[in-house]
Amino acid sequence: MGLTREGYRIAVTGAEDGPSGAVEVYEHCGLEGPVARLAELAGESPDGFAVVLDSANGIMDAPLAALGIPVLRADPPLLTDGRTTARSLAALGRSHPEALTALPPDGWTMAGREDGIAAAEAASGPVERELAERGLLLAGGGGAAPLVALTFDDGPHPEYTPQVLDVLARFDAPAAFFCIGLHALAHPGVVRRIAAEGHTLGNHSWSHAYLPDLGPIGLREQLGFTADALARACGSTRPPRWLRPPYGGRSPELLTAVAGSGLVTVLWDVDAKDWSRPGPGVVAERVLGGVGPGSVVLMHDGGGDRSQTVAALPGVITGLRRRGYRIVGLEDLLAARPVLPV
Template sequence: MRFAGVGVTREGYRIALPGAPVEVLERCGVERPVARLAELAARTPGGLTVVVDSANGLLDAPLAGAGIPVLRADPPVPADGGAPAEVLAELGRTRPGSLTALPSAGWTMSGREEEIAAADRASAPVERELALAGRLVAGGTGSEPLVALTFDDGPDPEFTPRVLDVLRRHDAPAAFFCIGLQALAHPGVVRRIADAGQTVGSHTWSHAYLPDLGPTGLARQLGHTGEVLAEACGDGRAIRWLRPPYGGRSPALLRAVDASGLVTVLWDVDAKDWSRPGPAVIAERVLSQVRPGSVILMHDGGGDRSQTVAALPAVITGLRARGYRIVDLDALPAAA
């Protein structure tokens, strides 16, 4: 068994195998490193295991789909940003027992559910404080029949334009929380979101679990993403909104995000469209949970989102049939 470490940089991905030169893949979508790792796995006697850290939530699902085992390194490894690929590969070779094996049908943070839930609960007082100040949107507050549609994990060159087409036909606003590495690979798709008059927000550089990061790592995740998104939008706009991956938060993180000038956006309606249960189920999940002030979470990237595209017309028409008006984030209660 050999181990490959995958790290991320301002320009893309780095793949390292012990004893081999580091491979650099720049300005590319997630498909390219996954394809390269699948190629290496096919050529490796005894198989290949990939090591990532909790600052990289992009690769585990597509690698699992390709049948490649994934191990996750937790703090202190990514304490101040993402760990270098060489460090991750060496951890796999020398200390595999210190790493967490990710289940093929699980999620990036599998095994840390209780810890994450405890951090979320501890964050509640700071969330209320920031919401009252207009610095956090949680969803489900207020009495007016207003809702916001949000999409995570893009931009995707196939599915984001299809979502935009549905929104245009139904004259519906939405917010797109973009991953920086994906935006670097597909700036034209980000530009199309902006040109359509939709909101562009940050979903971090590499879908990181932000509470694991130190100040430098957090600044890179937010700063790199903001720079790439602003450049892609082409109009000099500053990025205002942040959706933390997994909704991961802590009191210290929420205050650090606020100090950076970003407004945190959570959600109260989860379509769980990533599970691909069928368009009718996706629409029913949204319509059965919605309430005044809801923030609805869906996805335009991170995998096959054809079911999301198919469900979206029923979501929009169903919301309006129930008397809801779909609005931009800044029209919701507790938005800045």
């Protein structure tokens, strides 16, 4: 399964043979078409079928796992020549299956790499502090004023993002939406509505990539393609200034590169973990129990069934206001960040 600037690519190969037939093209569309096709191919393969992805494609594994389709991940050591096309990934599945990582059905895209990811994040601490002092990183928490920012990842989604926007409009609450470029390409009208209603648009990469794996060209494409898609959808010439790295994945090198491009990295200190669908009440409790002055709250409007997030949102907003918090945009939260003594 490969990706391009325009959408998805599917190449099929057998256990012994080379790629079978032409590469199938799915452009300017949501996940439904390619996922349905992969399900069809799996049904036509009685001897076994798996989909090979790499860490630059973090949006396909969950829907495939939900259908019971095995997913294999190719990591950077296998991709040093940059060959991450659909054909090259299919060829890896045929020639080096033992070198691929089988993702657990209920796991996540980066399963098996937790130690390395944690080490990279720990090493990023000094750079994070420096960038925060310069106004180029917003981690959340540690503020003095009772301000909170609500943020939503993985959209735009044609069903759930409008429902989230309806709730925000009803309660006159601002939010930031960190969009996946492929989803923005498929649903530009939803992007336009986010911007038209005064909310903040942010960059969440082209395909929910683990950004520290990417070289300079790959990073430029992931962020640049997304910025272009968002700007085109809004008829704007100014790309969003905010970036949320998928999974919060970061390294000192990545953070430095992002800051050098003029983007502000936005992390979070309160995670609703709404992707686990624990029930609307639990989602609201996690938010209200975790917030403090200056908090950045992470929720999701795309990437799966977000009906529980929509149902929890009124209680989150009213609960925050009862506790004396003012819900603000990222600009206001960044402006109110504590100034550390020199």
